[in-house]
Amino acid sequence: MTEKKFIKTNFDLCTGCLICQLACSFAKEGGYNPEFARLDIIMSKENLYHHPVVCRHCENPYCMHVCPVKAIYKDENGYVLIDEEKCVGCGLCETYCPENMSKMNKKAKKAFKCDFCDGDPECVKACPTGAIELAAVLKEEK
């Protein structure tokens, strides 16, 4: 069996505090602004629902397929990453990710997305309620 870690989201426990986004933006950008977080919390129905949305590091990543310069790749652990050096800031990954998890930094003209924090995501560590947690999929080896 192989094991792949992923971030499991539990909308019923999410309070919309965005502490996950603060932790993420601080870890990745060196300052606080949820705009630059690599995950999102979608609020709806007058704040009754908070849906955490995280990068799924897809089996079949649209962002990677549409990247014209192959700046997006899958690493040996199966995480989908961006090589910033190669990124030309065309925005196609942002356009085609159905979950809006590849985003553009308009000032830097570079795309950014979740890199899974080397297997120990800051957002998971920061969440006070367990609305986002670390989980693993078990797969039979082929």
Next chain:
Amino acid sequence: MKSSYMGQFLVIDLSDKTSETMPLSDEMKNLFIGGKGFCAKLLYDLLPEDTDPLSPENVLMFLTGPLTGTAAPSMRGCAGTKSPLTGTFLDSFFGGHFAPSIKYAGYDGIIIKGKAEELSYIVIEDDNIEIRSAEEFSGLGTVETLEAVKKTLNDDKFRVVSIGSAGENQVLYSLIGCEYNRQAGRGGAGAVMGSKNLKAVAVKGTNLVEIKDPVNFKKAVEKANEELKQSPDVQALIEAGTASAVDFANEAGILPSKNYKYSTYDKASNLSDIGQQKHLWLKSSACLGCPIRCSKIGAVRTGKYKGTISDIVEYESAALMGSNLLISDIKATAYLVKLCDDLGLDSMSAATCVAFAMEAGEKGILVSDEVTLEFGNVSTAEYIIKAVAEKKKGLGELLAKGVKRASEEINKDSSDFAVHVKGLESPAWGPRGTSGMGLAYMTGDRGGCHQRGFPVAYEAGGEEWKGKQLDPSGVEGKGELVASLQDAQSGTDTLTKCDFGGFGISNETYSELLESASGLKIEPEEFDTTGERIWNLTRLFNLREKIDPKDDRLPKRFVNEALSDGPNKGCRISEEDMEYMLKDYYRVRGWSENGVPLKKTLERLNLV
């Protein structure tokens, strides 16, 4: 150098549709820190003496603190203006997501002057400032407005504050809705916004709030979170918000009932967390950056009010829109509070106006052909709230002015049961039996308020003051207690911290958070001095605006009528009690016998 201050204010003039930035000075940071401090200093400096609060010359400010928008737990924002309800200094703190977005747009605060020609809204995206027509949003509720603004801008990441029809009609106790279920509620900031023809403000931005010393800031955040975990008060708020205070206040005999006639209510549990959990709540929700999540969001699922999305009916609203009206159906109370929020009325003042009208009706002092004026009647409350928001001729017009002006208009001894201090309808804590709370109402800088110092914790909550249990209904030592609590509160309100965060987080930790984030070194005990400085400055403002120190007094009901029920049966706060406490308080404050700050006090506080 990196700092969690953004270093500038955004100043918008609606009259000539211009905007400019104003740098944040070092003096401002050192003496006033942020939030309430900025509010007091800016209002004093920017407002010409004797400004009509509803004129274009008044300013409306949305201010942040140096830790707003960071991972420092439980920070909020502060709306500031001259109150049209009381004529006093007004600061009103709000949670939600709006205040952090001001920082992300690159500012420590937004200062709005002038008056737009037509109903308008402001869109701020970094340094792009746009003033747009809001004519199409006219008459919409606060929630509909914020959703319409987001839809028009095609971006739900804008954070929006808005007024409802009450604010547009300049009802004197209109609020500003701060998405979602958060309000700059007290004192009529929404009426000032309406007087400026300003329906909404939408903000987002791409600036980072930076930290001077990330290693120590991280440590301080961890310490703050640990203090929150260790605090039983905070843990209780995580469980049930402020709703559980309904049963506590009932048992302590400080729960207002029947327009403050009584201090207990036999159906209190229907309105507390017990009733709310059963009929409303689905889960916790939180303001940005807050682990306490005191909101319990839910919905009325069945019955007449079904479909109403309701946040927790917090203590003040549960008491004032529940027990104080003799309404015990929590679904009805939740509906009425939501109605106020959406029409844009402060539910505390609105409920007290309803209670006043119900009592005046039952006494035959007020006769209405619009509705039956009697306690317990939900339809009457609903009718009055809607009539007030549209200033409908009759009850609406009368009660839109607040109980002080309404009782002056009706006369016939109705001031006997008009419950307010300086025009601000009183909160839901006693104060008969907790006389320090009474003194806090008497001396609150924005009128009768429980959030500028909360002696109840020491008088009925079992906490010791300086190693001693205070006599709850006594007058001894209350001057010092109240002045100390006000200074402590004002000092940390510079951070725009939520009171609930302050239940757990120590001044030492606030000091560490502040220094590591911004570089500003404020010793833990220095917050109190800063608070005292602010308290004296707001007093100077109020004196300048002709607020008479003779109005540092309680409403007649608390003075003349001893309670006839509950553990505080027989308690009142007499004229002599008031005089004793006030004299003591002025002395402790370093004010004259007439309540005017002495020169030496102002010098000590760097205010001259």
